Amino acid sequence: MAxxxxxxxxxxxxxxxxxxxxxxxxxxxxxxxxxxxxxxxIDQMNPSSDTLALSSIEYDVSxxxxxxxxxxxxxxxxxxxxxxxxxxxxxxxADDHADLRDPATDASRVKPGKSExxxxxxxxxxxxxxxxxxxxxxxxxxxxCHGSQYDTSGRIRKGPAPKNLAVPDYVFETGTKIKVG
Amino acid sequence: xxGPSSYEPKTAFERWxxxxxxxxxxxxxxxxxxxPKNLNYWWTFGGILAMCLGIQIVTGIILAMHYIPSGDxxxxxxxxxxxxxxxxxxxxxxxxxxxxxxxxxxxxxxxRGIYYGSYKAPREVLxxxxxxxxxxMVATAFFGYVxxxxxxxxxxxxxxxxxxxxIPVIGPGLATWLWGGFTVDxxxxxxxxxxxxxxxxxxxxxxxxxxxALHVPGNNNPTGVNVKSQSDTVPFHPYYTVKDxxxxxxxxxxxxxxVFYMPxxxxxxxxxxxxxxxxxxxxxxxxWYLLPYYAILRAVPDKLLGVIAMATAIxxxxxxxxxxxxxxxxxxxxxQAKIYFFIFIADxxxxxxxxxxxxxxxxxxxxxxxxxxxxxxxSYLWVSRIAAAxxxxxxxxxxxxxxxxxxxxxxxxxxxxxxxxxxxxxxxGAVAAPEKxx
Amino acid sequence: xxRKLLALAGLFALVSVPAFGETTQAPLKEPSWSFSGPFGMxxxxxxxxxxxxxxxxxxxxxxxxxxxxxxxxxxxGPFYNAKYPNPNExxxxxxxxxxxxxQVPDIDSDTGDAIHRPATTADVxxxxxPNEPAARASNGGALPPDMxxxxxxxxxxPNYVYSLVTGYAPTPAGIKNPPPGKYYNPVFQGDLSSxxxxxxxxxPVGGFIGMPPPLTNCKVTFDDGTPCTVDQEAxxxxxxxxxxxxxxxxxxKQTGAAVLIYLGLFSLLLYGSYRAIWKNVAH
Numbered sequence: 001m002a003x004x005x006x007x008x009x010x011x012x013x014x015x016x017x018x019x020x021x022x023x024x025x026x027x028x029x030x031x032x033x034x035x036x037x038x039x040x041x042i043d044q045m046n047p048s049s050d051t052l053a054l055s056s057i058e059y060d061v062s063x064x065x066x067x068x069x070x071x072x073x074x075x076x077x078x079x080x081x082x083x084x085x086x087x088x089x090x091x092x093x094a095d096d097h098a099d100l101r102d103p104a105t106d107a108s109r110v111k112p113g114k115s116e117x118x119x120x121x122x123x124x125x126x127x128x129x130x131x132x133x134x135x136x137x138x139x140x141x142x143x144x145c146h147g148s149q150y151d152t153s154g155r156i157r158k159g160p161a162p163k164n165l166a167v168p169d170y171v172f173e174t175g176t177k178i179k180v181g
Numbered sequence: 182x183x184g185p186s187s188y189e190p191k192t193a194f195e196r197w198x199x200x201x202x203x204x205x206x207x208x209x210x211x212x213x214x215x216x217p218k219n220l221n222y223w224w225t226f227g228g229i230l231a232m233c234l235g236i237q238i239v240t241g242i243i244l245a246m247h248y249i250p251s252g253d254x255x256x257x258x259x260x261x262x263x264x265x266x267x268x269x270x271x272x273x274x275x276x277x278x279x280x281x282x283x284x285x286x287x288x289x290x291x292x293r294g295i296y297y298g299s300y301k302a303p304r305e306v307l308x309x310x311x312x313x314x315x316x317x318m319v320a321t322a323f324f325g326y327v328x329x330x331x332x333x334x335x336x337x338x339x340x341x342x343x344x345x346x347x348i349p350v351i352g353p354g355l356a357t358w359l360w361g362g363f364t365v366d367x368x369x370x371x372x373x374x375x376x377x378x379x380x381x382x383x384x385x386x387x388x389x390x391x392x393x394a395l396h397v398p399g400n401n402n403p404t405g406v407n408v409k410s411q412s413d414t415v416p417f418h419p420y421y422t423v424k425d426x427x428x429x430x431x432x433x434x435x436x437x438x439x440v441f442y443m444p445x446x447x448x449x450x451x452x453x454x455x456x457x458x459x460x461x462x463x464x465x466x467x468x469w470y471l472l473p474y475y476a477i478l479r480a481v482p483d484k485l486l487g488v489i490a491m492a493t494a495i496x497x498x499x500x501x502x503x504x505x506x507x508x509x510x511x512x513x514x515x516x517q518a519k520i521y522f523f524i525f526i527a528d529x530x531x532x533x534x535x536x537x538x539x540x541x542x543x544x545x546x547x548x549x550x551x552x553x554x555x556x557x558x559x560s561y562l563w564v565s566r567i568a569a570a571x572x573x574x575x576x577x578x579x580x581x582x583x584x585x586x587x588x589x590x591x592x593x594x595x596x597x598x599x600x601x602x603x604x605x606x607x608x609x610g611a612v613a614a615p616e617k618x619x
Numbered sequence: 620x621x622r623k624l625l626a627l628a629g630l631f632a633l634v635s636v637p638a639f640g641e642t643t644q645a646p647l648k649e650p651s652w653s654f655s656g657p658f659g660m661x662x663x664x665x666x667x668x669x670x671x672x673x674x675x676x677x678x679x680x681x682x683x684x685x686x687x688x689x690x691x692x693x694x695x696g697p698f699y700n701a702k703y704p705n706p707n708e709x710x711x712x713x714x715x716x717x718x719x720x721x722q723v724p725d726i727d728s729d730t731g732d733a734i735h736r737p738a739t740t741a742d743v744x745x746x747x748x749p750n751e752p753a754a755r756a757s758n759g760g761a762l763p764p765d766m767x768x769x770x771x772x773x774x775x776x777p778n779y780v781y782s783l784v785t786g787y788a789p790t791p792a793g794i795k796n797p798p799p800g801k802y803y804n805p806v807f808q809g810d811l812s813s814x815x816x817x818x819x820x821x822x823p824v825g826g827f828i829g830m831p832p833p834l835t836n837c838k839v840t841f842d843d844g845t846p847c848t849v850d851q852e853a854x855x856x857x858x859x860x861x862x863x864x865x866x867x868x869x870x871x872k873q874t875g876a877a878v879l880i881y882l883g884l885f886s887l888l889l890y891g892s893y894r895a896i897w898k899n900v901a902h
Contacts, residue, residue, distance in 0.1 A: 022895050026888040030426075033885060040268035044243055048265040053689045053707055053741035063729070218902045260685050260767075263867075270867045271874070419896050427889040434882045441875025442657050445771065453772035453864070463642065463808075597901075 056181030058173070061117050069133045071122060074180055078122035078130050079168070080141075081178075084152060088139065089115055092153035095138075102164045106153040109167050119170055119178065120154045126161035141165070186210040215414035216421050217402035219596050223293040224400070225428025226286050228421075231388065232429050233283040238381050240276040248328065250374035252367030255330035256455045274444040280322050281447045282436045284470035287315060288529075295501070296522060298510030299401040305502040307394040312499045314387045317380055319471065319495075324377035326468060330370060331452030336465045338365045338373070344478075347485040364458070404593055405510025413596040464539060472536030473529055477572065479540050480565040482555060490569070497576035504576055506584030514590040518583050525575045528568050535565035641812075643824040645786065645805035647778040650854060654861065657876075660869045661862055666697035668841050669859025672852050675839050677766065680758060680830075682746030685767035686863055688716035689740040695869040696862065707740045721745035759800040761829030770857070771864035777857040782806045784853045787832040793817035801827035 047055075057074050064070045064083040072079045084092075092106040110118060122130050124143040135142025136149030138157050143149075148159030155164040170180040188209035190196040199206055247266050249258035262269035291311070294300055300308035327338045342365060346356035361368030399408055408414055415421075439446065447469060451462045467475055474491050481487035497504070512519045540562035543549055549557050556562035653662040670691070673683070691698045692706025703709040722735035723742050738745065746765075748754035755762050764772075773779040786806040790797050793816045797803070809826010812819070837847040845851060862868075 020892075020895050022888065022891040026423075026426075026885075026892040029881075029885045029888050033881060036881075040271055041239070041243060043267040044269060044272060045246065046267055048247075048261070048267060048269070049689065049693065049706075050261065050265040050687060050741070052705070053687060056707060218900055257685070264685065264690065270871065274871075415900060420900070423889065423893045423896050427886065427893050430882060430886040430889050434879065434886065437875065437878050437882060441871055441878060444871070450772050450774055453768040 056179060058177060058179045060177050062176040066116075074121070074168070079180065080118070080120045080122040080133075080154075080165075082118040082120070082133075084116050084118055086116075088152040091139070092151060092155075095151060095153075095155075101156050101162065104153075104155060104164055109153055109155075109164075111170075111172055114172060117178075118152075118154060119168065119180065121166040121168055123166070124148055124161055125156065125163040125165065126159070131165070186213045212416065212418035212422075214396060214417040215399070215408070215411065216417045217400055217408055217413055217596055218415045218420070219402050219404065220400065220421070220424075221403055222424075222428055223289070223297075224421075225425050225432075226290040226293065228425035229286045229429050229432050230283070230290060232432075233279060233286055234381065234384060234388065236279050237276060237283060238385070240272050240279065241378070241381065243272050244276055245378065248374075250328070250371050252330065252370055252456075255328060255370060259329045271440070274440045278436065278439045278444060278447065280325060281468065281470065282432070282439070283318065284322070286432070287318060288470070291315065291498070292526060296512045296519075297401055297403060298405050298505070298507070298512070300502045301505065301507075301510050302502070303398045304394075304401065307391065307398075308502055309499060310387055310391045310394055312495075314384055314391060315498070316495060317384050317387065321377060321380040321384065322468065322470070324373040324380070327370065327373045328377060329452060330456045332454045332456055332460075332462050333449045333452040333465070335365060335456035335458065336462055337467055338369060340465055342369070344484070344488050347488050349485065366458075401510065402596055403511060403513060404596055405513070406592055406594070406596060409595040410597075466537055469533060469537075472534075473532035473572075475536035476532045476565045477569045479536075480562070480569045494569075494572060497573070501576065501580070504580045506581050507587070507589070508584070509589040509592060511592070514592045515583075515587060516590065517587045521575060521579050521583065524571070528571045528575070531568045532565065532572065535561050535568060540565065642808040642810045642826070643822070644808045645782075645824050647775045647782040647806065648785070649778050650781060652777060652858065652861075654858070654868060657872060660872070661695055661858065663697060663699065664843055664845075665855050665858045666862050668839075668843070668845060668851075669855035669857070669862075670697045671841065672834075672839050672856040673766070673859055676833055676852075677856065678744060678747065680747055680754075680763040682748075682763075682765045683744050683767050683863060684746060684765050685743070686866075687741060687743050688712055688719075688738060690866060691715060692740075693866060695866060697859065712740055716740050716742065719744055721747070724749075759829055763830065766860055766863060768864050770861045776864075777861045779806070780857040780860055781853050783828075784832070784834055784856070785849060791815075791817075791823045794823070798827050801829055802831050804828045 055075060057072065057079075059072055059081060061081055061083070064081050066083050067085045067088075069080050069082040072081060089106070096105045096107075107115070109120075124131050124145065126143065126146055126148050129143050129145035131141035131143040131148070131150060133141060136158070138149060138151035140150040140152045140154060140157075143159065143161065146160050148161035149157050150161075150165055151157050153164075154167070156162070168180050170178050173179050186206065186209045188206045190199045190205070195205060198204070244262060247258060247262045247269065249255060259273070262273050264270075266272075294308065294311070323337075323341060327334045342356055342359050345359060346352045348355060357363070359369070360366065361372060402408075449466065466472070474494060477494050478487045478491045481490045507515060507518065509515055512522055538561045540560065541556060542561050543557065544559050544561055544564050548559055550559045551557070553563065652659065653665065654660055673681075689706040689712060690696060692703065692709040692712035693699060696706075698709060698711045698715070699706070700709055700711070703712075706712050716738040719738045721744075723738050723745050725734055725736045726732070727734045747763075748757060751762060770776045770780060775782070783804060783806045787802060787804050790803040794803070794811065794814050795816050796814060803823075803825065804827070805823065805825030807826045807828040811824075811826060812822045815822045834849045834852045836849055839852055840847050841851075841855075845855075865871075
């Protein structure tokens, strides 16, 4: 056959169909459709609504005796509710301007007028173990996994952890009831 | 695999890759693959099926992130997906209705193959691989339907696994082995889940072989006449990529109507009740795409013979290339075969209708006639028997005899010679109009 | 010819044919629902009234184990408020949870004793019976089904629920030995042919259900002033239970409209592309 036909794209003249608007429009619509379809497939991996229902808890802190800590389950992780003694608070405030790896004042980590209550996420900021209460040189917490030590404000003082124990979002709804998350 | 293409690596990277894994070359061969230019829309269903497989795999993998395959957790995990998982309802409805759409497409694809003689030499292996894909699809769908662990899931599993118990000698042991217990229970569910996850990837491998087996002889076409020259074909891209995309888009419109407006229409209300081994539903029915086999099974009064009849029904599909004696491929030129084929399609629908009803129900509401053997003659039981008889007659008697006895119409010389229903806008000759420009 | 046959056949395939058995049922009433059809949506006022009927009447015997209280505040739900996209902060939802009469069985975290505590938005309404045998023992051997999927699990959905609770009728005269503690309802699937002493061609439809007629006029009073007839209570609770079976229906239909419009336009574009590509090929 004289005509160069199907299969030999070598001597196809530049295909004007590539420049036709209709093809550009169709491809653009396809791309938009793909993006719109992709969103549900990505969003389904986000926490589902029953998980989010457990995303906040309420707790009555008056249950915690002075000088002790209660660990509560919050978002499936430990939450430390520590009732600090005046001595512990004083020690924490005294170190406000010490050489801290992650500088923070004690006041910034508690609610005004409620500095006896220290609420922290009980997950070591190094690799995620749960620190033990009261250990270490500063009497705050000691992480048994790799030896990180936190003071009585939950700030990192020694060991490999890079940041202080995290303070979650919480409010005092009444004098003794906190809502976390 | 698909023949030489005009691919020339253009950049240094392309040359480097081409020398190590010529995947771009392979892609170019697929894109340039010479395809008969007269394919009609029935030929878009192959691409649609590939799309359906992709949709089922993607939605299935996502569902597997949330589904709990235990007797206690399965039903509630499906409800968790429907209610709590973001867009879970959408993904689940796509998957469930996608299975039905997958079967709709595969039946159209099979009927196309029968009508146009695509199973005939030299495409027998292509046909056998296709029949195998269909069989694995049936197994996958059966396992998948059990997973929500509703009433229908449980009792369908019970009925079908009990059928294996009908096999002589090894039957009861085989059933126990399949169940992992004394009946359908949590172990059965877990293994069905594993197999349901596995089989689609087997299907994907078979689809690769299916396309390979297609590309060796090349596509059939509506005339059934072989491709004689390059003027009979066009490159697959862009001609059939765009046509398949359009066909798929229309197919997805039907799919979307089900997913968004009638998502439970093809299901059964009883599957919204958690499985209860102590309460048998009034009517156990499989999904619509398995109803014809259910009708054939129940048409035979003996349990083992019923199973054999059901297996033979699928076996006929496999045997078709050797049952058909016609020297003409396409039923376009076989007017008698065409009629029997249309009756066959109607018969498949009738068998499906029979599968949906109880055998002792009257076919016409309120109408009863005389008792013949074990059932009223105008009950669904006898209608199923007549319909099943035609099904087997069609494959085992009509098809072989017709090929020898009928006088076909003259088939055209080549693809390009028949009167063209879509003449080229810029004709350059009486015969093939070369398509240099899109 | 092929096309016509296949179109006809396509219709067949889409019709879901109900399978008949020996049980009979009176034809269902078909009231109009705000949520029927492709553009129908739930009526939030109706869902609130229906929830009140559930709370004050049905929940005495029927559990709702798949609905957590926060679902009531989800979009499309009875107490959804756009000001509170997180339903766990919706004050109405929190009040409903905390005020649920049956408190949640729990364990005191300090002493380990079994206690009851007020429900939170993460809980489901505490079921009336702790387990199935207890439920059956309190209901003459019958198990009041959980209502979370009841509408989806019955042919006719809301029409069934509405027809059932408004369909109670006096026991027909020819029934010998009506079962004690059960109530005749023509809408409840049953087979009375063996208990019927009258004309065998006129066996009454329906059966005996373990539930006594649950609704009376103004058993529940509606806060929005809607007249509290049995008919209204039945309609509202049927609508609420439809929501419980299908809480995302509104979102589903709205997304469907957008998807179908997009697909229609996309198909047109693809068709145009197809015609342009094939223009110069005779086929």
